[in-house]
Amino acid sequence: MVLKRDKELERKIARERIDELMKRSQIYKYTSYELAKRYVELAKKISMKYRVRMSREQKRSFCKKCMYPYRADRMRVRIKKRRVIVTCLNCKHSRRFQLKPKTSNIV
């Protein structure tokens, strides 16, 4: 009888590792370019391998092209026509986020 993988346990450990690696990449983004990049890449690989989704904040915290976390002095944020456009100044790759219209409290 072949040994069964415990996929739930693997996913649980994978979630913890992804959270910790993304946190470490935020800490190291000012000190080491390669390490911050490596942690983001590892988090992405773990997420793909064990089919664990990253949270929306985590997914939006780094550039998808160069895998380097966004920093205040290396990114450009513009708002145009109800969209936020974020450009990574390392690789000039830009991406857009849709803004939802805010529902007012006045009825």
Place this chain on the structure above:
Amino acid sequence: MRRELQSLIARDWIGLKVEVVESPNESEVGIAGEVVDETMWTLKIMTEKGLKIVAKKGRTFKVWFMEQVVKISGNLITFRPEDRIKRGLMLLKRAKGVKV
């Protein structure tokens, strides 16, 4: 004991404090610091004297984890960091007498 083993073998060691206890290379014994990166065959350790790259195979490491100190042979962890979760758990399951 099984919880620590499971948590240590089934995860990469990035961020943990580590010391080399035994090694076929005498000048490697005593290297201590925080693990900064990991590959299939090596650990990159940041020591006071700088970044040291130490192979895993054939070495024994002391790891500080969850307020405990554990001695682990490097032969058990010769996997890529993204593979460690799956392969580490399978290794523990195959070992006789260990309940995961």
